[in-house]
Amino acid sequence: MQSVPLEYSLGLSALLFSIGLAGVLVRRNAIVLFMCIELMLNAVNLAFVALSPFAGRDGQVFVFFVIAVAAAEAAVGLAIMIAVFRHKDSVDVKNFSLLRW
Amino acid sequence: MVIQILFFFFAACAAGSALAMVTRRNPVACAIWLIGTFFALAAIYTLLGALFIGIIQILVYAGAIMVLFLFVIMLLNLGNEFEDDIQGTGWKVMAGGAGLIMLAFLGRVFSGELPAPLGHEAGPQALATAQAQDGVVGLVGVPLYQSYVVALQATAVLLFVAVVGAVVLAKRKV
Numbered sequence: 001m002q003s004v005p006l007e008y009s010l011g012l013s014a015l016l017f018s019i020g021l022a023g024v025l026v027r028r029n030a031i032v033l034f035m036c037i038e039l040m041l042n043a044v045n046l047a048f049v050a051l052s053p054f055a056g057r058d059g060q061v062f063v064f065f066v067i068a069v070a071a072a073e074a075a076v077g078l079a080i081m082i083a084v085f086r087h088k089d090s091v092d093v094k095n096f097s098l099l100r101w
Numbered sequence: 102m103v104i105q106i107l108f109f110f111f112a113a114c115a116a117g118s119a120l121a122m123v124t125r126r127n128p129v130a131c132a133i134w135l136i137g138t139f140f141a142l143a144a145i146y147t148l149l150g151a152l153f154i155g156i157i158q159i160l161v162y163a164g165a166i167m168v169l170f171l172f173v174i175m176l177l178n179l180g181n182e183f184e185d186d187i188q189g190t191g192w193k194v195m196a197g198g199a200g201l202i203m204l205a206f207l208g209r210v211f212s213g214e215l216p217a218p219l220g221h222e223a224g225p226q227a228l229a230t231a232q233a234q235d236g237v238v239g240l241v242g243v244p245l246y247q248s249y250v251v252a253l254q255a256t257a258v259l260l261f262v263a264v265v266g267a268v269v270l271a272k273r274k275v
């Protein structure tokens with residue numbers, strides 16, 4: 001059953017999370033930022049699934065909830081992007097500096 | 102052994118697609134590379150024994166969520182004339198540093214002792230027994246409707262609020 005060592009799965013999870021984190025910091029297109037956040041959520045899901053043989057089946061249930069929350073977040077976030085695009089004609093976050101000091 | 106080779110193959114696919122997703126300029130190319138990552142991750146979930154989660158990953162993530170992303174890209178017409186959106190050198194250095202910090206945690210995973218198995222019924226054997234007893238879907242579904250029924254209802258309310266909020270936000274005149 002458990003033929004992939006836990007270290008490999010957790011390592012891949014950390015690698016994907018760091019790629020997603022670097023993407024959030026390096027990109028300015030708001031939709032690509034959302035994609036990077038989805039990648040980080042997936043990295044966490046992978047850690048949950050990898051640990052579930054050791055901590056019981058609850059890990060897979062949590063993955064289910066994470067996917068549901070990610071779907072809700074994508075729906076609301078993209079609706080916000082459409083509303084912002086209507087005002088600024090851009091989804092580049094350098095143009096959304098209204099709340100910055 | 103075969104499973105380990107398959108794991109490395111799909112892990113390379115996932116990491117490579119994720120890197121391509123971060124570095125491509127065109128938002129449509131980013132979305133397509135991210136779909137590749139999701140498919141590779143679904144294969145990895147299946148290899149790790151989470152069959153139902155792998156199917157849900159393809160249905161919900163690679164299907165529904167990425168169609169939503171592509172739909173918004175199409176709606177805002179971002180795929181044709183996209184401006185260069187990669188940040189300057191300072192941000193690149195900061196992103197590299199943050200990535201390196203995360204990879205330092207990865208080194209901690211490989212060098213140090215892993216924490217003792219958590220939880221009540223630890224061990225791969227327990228998971229295999231539960232799967233043989235409840236089936237592939239029941240492995241997730243039975244606890245979902247027994248121990249987590251309140252959280253399930255809260256998720257239903259969350260999705261309802263998200264759908265109503267998305268409609269209200271995207272409408273022209275409220």
